[in-house]
Amino acid sequence: MIRVTVWNEFGHERKDPEVKKIYPDGMHAVIASFLAANEDITAGTATLDQVEHGLTQEVLDNTDVLIWWGHYMHRFVSDEIVERVYNRVMQGMGLIVLHSGHASKIFRRLMGTDTHKLRWREDGSMARLWVMDHAHPIADGIGEYIELPAEEVYGEYFPIPKPDDLVFVSWVPGGEVFRSGCCWHRGLGRVFYFQPGHETYPTYYDANIQRVITNAVRWAYRPVIYKPISGHLEPLKDISLGTKK
Amino acid sequence: MIRVTVWNEFGHERKDPEVKKIYPDGMHAVIASFLAANEDITAGTATLDQVEHGLTQEVLDNTDVLIWWGHYMHRFVSDEIVERVYNRVMQGMGLIVLHSGHASKIFRRLMGTDTHKLRWREDGSMARLWVMDHAHPIADGIGEYIELPAEEVYGEYFPIPKPDDLVFVSWVPGGEVFRSGCCWHRGLGRVFYFQPGHETYPTYYDANIQRVITNAVRWAYRPVIYKPISGHLEPLKDISLGTKK
Amino acid sequence: MIRVTVWNEFGHERKDPEVKKIYPDGMHAVIASFLAANEDITAGTATLDQVEHGLTQEVLDNTDVLIWWGHYMHRFVSDEIVERVYNRVMQGMGLIVLHSGHASKIFRRLMGTDTHKLRWREDGSMARLWVMDHAHPIADGIGEYIELPAEEVYGEYFPIPKPDDLVFVSWVPGGEVFRSGCCWHRGLGRVFYFQPGHETYPTYYDANIQRVITNAVRWAYRPVIYKPISGHLEPLKDISLGTKK
Amino acid sequence: MIRVTVWNEFGHERKDPEVKKIYPDGMHAVIASFLAANEDITAGTATLDQVEHGLTQEVLDNTDVLIWWGHYMHRFVSDEIVERVYNRVMQGMGLIVLHSGHASKIFRRLMGTDTHKLRWREDGSMARLWVMDHAHPIADGIGEYIELPAEEVYGEYFPIPKPDDLVFVSWVPGGEVFRSGCCWHRGLGRVFYFQPGHETYPTYYDANIQRVITNAVRWAYRPVIYKPISGHLEPLKDISLGTKK
Numbered sequence: 013m014i015r016v017t018v019w020n021e022f023g024h025e026r027k028d029p030e031v032k033k034i035y036p037d038g039m040h041a042v043i044a045s046f047l048a049a050n051e052d053i054t055a056g057t058a059t060l061d062q063v064e065h066g067l068t069q070e071v072l073d074n075t076d077v078l079i080w081w082g083h084y085m086h087r088f089v090s091d092e093i094v095e096r097v098y099n100r101v102m103q104g105m106g107l108i109v110l111h112s113g114h115a116s117k118i119f120r121r122l123m124g125t126d127t128h129k130l131r132w133r134e135d136g137s138m139a140r141l142w143v144m145d146h147a148h149p150i151a152d153g154i155g156e157y158i159e160l161p162a163e164e165v166y167g168e169y170f171p172i173p174k175p176d177d178l179v180f181v182s183w184v185p186g187g188e189v190f191r192s193g194c195c196w197h198r199g200l201g202r203v204f205y206f207q208p209g210h211e212t213y214p215t216y217y218d219a220n221i222q223r224v225i226t227n228a229v230r231w232a233y234r235p236v237i238y239k240p241i242s243g244h245l246e247p248l249k250d251i252s253l254g255t256k257k
Numbered sequence: 258m259i260r261v262t263v264w265n266e267f268g269h270e271r272k273d274p275e276v277k278k279i280y281p282d283g284m285h286a287v288i289a290s291f292l293a294a295n296e297d298i299t300a301g302t303a304t305l306d307q308v309e310h311g312l313t314q315e316v317l318d319n320t321d322v323l324i325w326w327g328h329y330m331h332r333f334v335s336d337e338i339v340e341r342v343y344n345r346v347m348q349g350m351g352l353i354v355l356h357s358g359h360a361s362k363i364f365r366r367l368m369g370t371d372t373h374k375l376r377w378r379e380d381g382s383m384a385r386l387w388v389m390d391h392a393h394p395i396a397d398g399i400g401e402y403i404e405l406p407a408e409e410v411y412g413e414y415f416p417i418p419k420p421d422d423l424v425f426v427s428w429v430p431g432g433e434v435f436r437s438g439c440c441w442h443r444g445l446g447r448v449f450y451f452q453p454g455h456e457t458y459p460t461y462y463d464a465n466i467q468r469v470i471t472n473a474v475r476w477a478y479r480p481v482i483y484k485p486i487s488g489h490l491e492p493l494k495d496i497s498l499g500t501k502k
Numbered sequence: 503m504i505r506v507t508v509w510n511e512f513g514h515e516r517k518d519p520e521v522k523k524i525y526p527d528g529m530h531a532v533i534a535s536f537l538a539a540n541e542d543i544t545a546g547t548a549t550l551d552q553v554e555h556g557l558t559q560e561v562l563d564n565t566d567v568l569i570w571w572g573h574y575m576h577r578f579v580s581d582e583i584v585e586r587v588y589n590r591v592m593q594g595m596g597l598i599v600l601h602s603g604h605a606s607k608i609f610r611r612l613m614g615t616d617t618h619k620l621r622w623r624e625d626g627s628m629a630r631l632w633v634m635d636h637a638h639p640i641a642d643g644i645g646e647y648i649e650l651p652a653e654e655v656y657g658e659y660f661p662i663p664k665p666d667d668l669v670f671v672s673w674v675p676g677g678e679v680f681r682s683g684c685c686w687h688r689g690l691g692r693v694f695y696f697q698p699g700h701e702t703y704p705t706y707y708d709a710n711i712q713r714v715i716t717n718a719v720r721w722a723y724r725p726v727i728y729k730p731i732s733g734h735l736e737p738l739k740d741i742s743l744g745t746k747k
Numbered sequence: 748m749i750r751v752t753v754w755n756e757f758g759h760e761r762k763d764p765e766v767k768k769i770y771p772d773g774m775h776a777v778i779a780s781f782l783a784a785n786e787d788i789t790a791g792t793a794t795l796d797q798v799e800h801g802l803t804q805e806v807l808d809n810t811d812v813l814i815w816w817g818h819y820m821h822r823f824v825s826d827e828i829v830e831r832v833y834n835r836v837m838q839g840m841g842l843i844v845l846h847s848g849h850a851s852k853i854f855r856r857l858m859g860t861d862t863h864k865l866r867w868r869e870d871g872s873m874a875r876l877w878v879m880d881h882a883h884p885i886a887d888g889i890g891e892y893i894e895l896p897a898e899e900v901y902g903e904y905f906p907i908p909k910p911d912d913l914v915f916v917s918w919v920p921g922g923e924v925f926r927s928g929c930c931w932h933r934g935l936g937r938v939f940y941f942q943p944g945h946e947t948y949p950t951y952y953d954a955n956i957q958r959v960i961t962n963a964v965r966w967a968y969r970p971v972i973y974k975p976i977s978g979h980l981e982p983l984k985d986i987s988l989g990t991k992k
Binding site: 140142143144145146156168169174177178181182183187188189191 | 630632633634635646658659664667672673679681
């Protein structure tokens, strides 16, 4: 059983009537709900306004994959909690960063670059996410591309480190492209960034988007985690014994 | 259920008494046997001397992951069968190439470089395969490294294309290192090269080696395969409809 | 001094009046000319109809970087010459494959996949090549993107191996994206694929396109080439001497 | 002319007589000296005890490639200066991190992982650095491997992000391997980590080590830097104009 926690700053859904109509209980509720519909996944939620942002050490210790949605309140996320999440990724927890989470503290911390910088605009235009690697597990069940009738536009140059795997590149009518689905290993954990999900569109109800996020949860999940040792260590014993006499 | 076919040129085991003692029914029998002990895997075998080398179109069409062991008879593998295997990899079949299979026609065809060239010697020395990426599914259940009491030595420079993932690097007492576990996507298929398995050592009875090959089968298996289209294609319809009025 | 040879099948320019008007002496002449305008580059040419396609062993032995343009006559390129070019790439010669050269024998041989498959159409639409890696030497002197008023459309899925470096991704108005500038190391050689250059457009007169090809020549050029040894080799001597007593 | 600044915490050379004997003026002096012997390179130095650690904004603005050596005083490097260096890397300055610099604040900041963790010991054993990519510019002029008579041992697992390019892997008699030469692009800058250089050995006098560092300086240097824009941006103009009527 894969234990997912969906974290959301949960701001837009409370203050913007337009967003509230789409996600009355918050985006995290919708994401947790479609994930939990899978037999191999359980999904809890956590939000910024909870004690320790809902990410106590206990919650994180019992989370296999953390999903992150944040936008205008990144700066209110406590540095201590960011470090706690970081340490869990180092230890093997998966992390899926959605949409404006590209500018979150945790994503910037893990990438080591200015990932908050990119082109963007809201003009209600459609987006088409082309699959770049049909052999990648995150693309399972997806055809040539995913088409969304309306999404916020993000465009390159996106100053991420070279993705370990590049799964999607987006096309938008306004003339931009964007690396919209990217994988990295960081420490013992696996990280996926996925661009769609602006709060004013019903993106997380889209069947293909749900499929990608579900695939990503399974990809990021590590059933077996070995923690390598480090420090001052003696030479490995008996190395000469194996040599033929 | 993952359908594996283990292919072996099956020469050493018949003509070298030393090898026959270790693998009386051939290495393919041992490999198929430990794989089939898993509930999610079925494993058949095929050998060079069979009609069409045991790799008829029907066999390949019903193979999800093909394992390849060959050594001194690479040149007797028919070009037509190589092309058939190649086409199945392009369509999504997984391929695991073992040991001296680095010089096989199919591996050279898929890599596009002179992968038959490398340093080697048989001095019975031990080998230690260090894990380079503990977050990789092929390393699941493996500790810092795998130690084999005796293996053939392979050493760099190994002129492979840059691996998509580098899972193992080997250390040998004689002074060499070797990229001994490497992954690539090729077309819709996934390819893993794994160095251990010289015919004169009981390598394929080693629990860690069996674990890696089993992990690799699961990694290479693709339950869902979408075949992208190509050719002369009209612009995608309705691309303007999504743009905000 | 970097010694470039520009190879062209030189067919369209002779038989299509429209193409002849743009490239009266062939595309190879234009490419060799803008390259040779650089103080550090000399550029010769070779064409399909010459003896040994103009690629004698002597010519190749004196070529640091080979540029390849071919389209409808790939099948008339002799397998022997392809193997000669392949061997030179293995030995360290650079190779720049342009436009429809994605379907050439030499590119398919080096990639090991069905790179002839992709979406395409000629509708005279513009193309915008976005820079994906501003720190890459091939992007030197290029801004956010290169815009071409008219080019043939190529679209994903392009079944290339994962590029070692992804330098450009193209956007076209018809709704497609394409990985239009990709680097790989193959053996001791460096390979760059660059998508623009349909024969019916004056693409190779474009200052940015010339800049990219010139950058690519400098990137692919290897002033110093060490050829590693391989084969049956004894353990490296004196390895124990360095160990502290 | 490539402007290099060699930064050194400059502690061991002052307090340890053994180190002082090898590097009487500090390692930075030796490194700057062999670099400045090249016609295309000028090299200055900076140390921890200088005002702003010698890394004023003006110094950094006039540095194309920064070299970093630190060990036991990482924690005394001011966070403000680290951020200044970080910003210059984002803007295109090259960075070469040597030896124990793997645990420096700036390297950890740029990698986004716990790069301070690895196996290590000082037993005076030799080290052999195998070239993994003979086509890489940093390996120019190096043969199969570099052999050092004595170096500190570092061993995997080294929790770095997957290197964009893996240039060296080290072998040591004690049984470990280590990814000892690794490249990454970060923002507009290029970063190289190179393992050798323990203070108690005369490593930086070794001709091959000097060659690698010199190669790395040239590789990391960016003569032309384009700074991409970001933020709220309108659709690109005139995108429809190129489409055929």
